[in-house]
Amino acid sequence: MNRLYRRILLIALGVTCAVAAFAATGARAQDTDFERAPVLQASRILPPALVSGPNHRVQENVVNDGYLNIYTVESRFGQVRAASTAQLQQYVQELNAVARMEAVQKSDEFKRGVTEKAGDVVRGAKNLVTDPVNTVSGAASGVGALFSRAGEAIVGGGHSEAEDSRVKAAIGFSKTKRDYAYEFGVDVYSRNPILQQHLDSLAWSGYAGSMTMSALLMAVPGSAGVALSIPGTSELLNKVFRDLPPNELRKRNRAKLEAMGIASDVVDLYIANAVFTPREQTVIVEALEGMQGVTDRGAFVKFAVLTENPDLAFFRQRQAEMYASYHRKVAPLARFVPVGRTTAALSRDGTLVFNAPLDHLVWTRQNAEFARSVSAQIDGMPGVRAKHLWLAGGASPLARQNLEKLGWKVFEGAEARLAAGG
Numbered sequence: 251m252n253r254l255y256r257r258i259l260l261i262a263l264g265v266t267c268a269v270a271a272f273a274a275t276g277a278r279a280q281d282t283d284f285e286r287a288p289v290l291q292a293s294r295i296l297p298p299a300l301v302s303g304p305n306h307r308v309q310e311n312v313v314n315d316g317y318l319n320i321y322t323v324e325s326r327f328g329q330v331r332a333a334s335t336a337q338l339q340q341y342v343q344e345l346n347a348v349a350r351m352e353a354v355q356k357s358d359e360f361k362r363g364v365t366e367k368a369g370d371v372v373r374g375a376k377n378l379v380t381d382p383v384n385t386v387s388g389a390a391s392g393v394g395a396l397f398s399r400a401g402e403a404i405v406g407g408g409h410s411e412a413e414d415s416r417v418k419a420a421i422g423f424s425k426t427k428r429d430y431a432y433e434f435g436v437d438v439y440s441r442n443p444i445l446q447q448h449l450d451s452l453a454w455s456g457y458a459g460s461m462t463m464s465a466l467l468m469a470v471p472g473s474a475g476v477a478l479s480i481p482g483t484s485e486l487l488n489k490v491f492r493d494l495p496p497n498e499l500r501k502r503n504r505a506k507l508e509a510m511g512i513a514s515d516v517v518d519l520y521i522a523n524a525v526f527t528p529r530e531q532t533v534i535v536e537a538l539e540g541m542q543g544v545t546d547r548g549a550f551v552k553f554a555v556l557t558e559n560p561d562l563a564f565f566r567q568r569q570a571e572m573y574a575s576y577h578r579k580v581a582p583l584a585r586f587v588p589v590g591r592t593t594a595a596l597s598r599d600g601t602l603v604f605n606a607p608l609d610h611l612v613w614t615r616q617n618a619e620f621a622r623s624v625s626a627q628i629d630g631m632p633g634v635r636a637k638h639l640w641l642a643g644g645a646s647p648l649a650r651q652n653l654e655k656l657g658w659k660v661f662e663g664a665e666a667r668l669a670a671g672g
Contacts, residue, residue, distance in 0.1 A: 284615045285648055287316040295319070295610075300338065305345045308338070316617055318561070319609040319643075327444045333561045335609050335643065336568060336665070340437070344445040347434045351448045355455060424495060427453040432492035439491075439527035441560055487536060496528040503535040510538065512548035519555040526557065530567040537570035541577045549586040549593045556591070568607035568665070572640065575668035576603060587631070590624050600635035602628055607642040607665055613649040625656040640664035 290312040292301050301308050309322040321332040325345050332338035354360050430453050431438035436445060494502065500521050507517045521531070534554060538547045550570065557563050573595055577583045583595045583603070594604040611617065628634055637658045642665035645653065650660050661667070 285613045305349045316612045316614045317608045347436045348448045439529045499528045526563045534570040537574035540574045544583045545585040553593050572605035602634045605640045609643040611645040611649050
């Protein structure tokens with residue numbers, strides 16, 4: 251009896267072990283259905299000139315969050331974080347501009363242009379900004395979020411953190427700063443703290459001086475003829491950013507959105523969203539205005555209202571530019587349609603287009619759930635004949651494989667292709 255009991259016990263134990271082994275194998279197999287966001291190497295994913303240059307060096311380890319590459323940029327001016335390859339390109343250009351700003355400030359021409367009288371004016375104005383109470387009394391935040399508002403002068407809107415204070419605007423400093431940014435070809439509203447520090451310093455030193463910045467650039471060797479061009483912005487729009495203060499940009503944007511027939515309450519919320527810089531908000535409006543004949547553009551604005559951090563704001567800007575380029579250069583779009591917590595566009599031939607300015611899409615559990623949910627929603631839409639995903643960068647092999655199983659045609663390197671003509 252004992253022998254029989256021991257035999258039954260051994261059989262039961264074997265079955266239990268086999269079940270456990272099978273379950274473990276199944277769990278491992280299930281785990282391989284998803285990926286973890288990788289750590290990449292800058293030297294393998296970037297061109298050499300972007301990895302390092304005379305004024306910067308990108309740290310070798312690059313963290314990817316499943317969507318964007320997060321770069322750490324070293325320079326003799328300090329360290330800065332760039333959340334996407336597009337932002338890295340912008341910041342590298344800005345660091346080169348900072349080097350030229352330093353050269354200009356050290357030049358004899360600049361020092362002669364800033365007279366002692368002008369220096370007194372600058373010091374008094376600077377005190378008004380940094381210590382307004384005493385002066386007056388004495389004188390009289392990833393894209394992963396995808397998956398109190400202040401007033402806009404008289405018409406209502408948000409005062410972005412990227413803007414100068416109202417005091418700086420009142421004393422004329424902000425206008426000089428915009429002029430200098432235009433001459434150096436940089437975004438006056440950039441979130442690059444190194445650029446802002448040096449642009450402020452240059453403007454404080456020279457805004458009451460007697461020499462224009464364009465003349466100084468001509469006088470300093472190596473500075474003339476090398477003005478930068480802000481990516482994605484036409485020369486005409488660059489002049490708009492130079493000439494119009496933020497409150498005037500908001501009025502301009504409001505008028506354009508209302509002319510598109512977008513509901514006033516949606517326009518109010520969009521204009522009041524202070525997460526966007528004045529440039530980001532304006533470029534989005536310009537991109538939408540350029541999509542003549544496309545209906546339901548308010549759907550894009552409605553989801554842009556939900557933007558809650560700087561990385562997502564820059565994402566929205568680039569996304570709007572991609573849709574505008576697709577409409578002009580690839581195929582005319584018919585309308586925007588809401589999809590999940592974002593929006594896509596439907597072309598006139600029935601192709602649903604989702605433009606995503608992502609660096610490297612990884613098949614994480616979260617992305618898989620999002621893709622399946624969105625695909626099911628789109629598959630139920632009438633008139634959709636195909637699903638196209640345009641990625642600024644690329645996708646992992648597993649992500650591409652699974653997206654294709656869900657019926658998506660994936661286009662990689664799309665941002666550059668659209669900029670070049672589709």
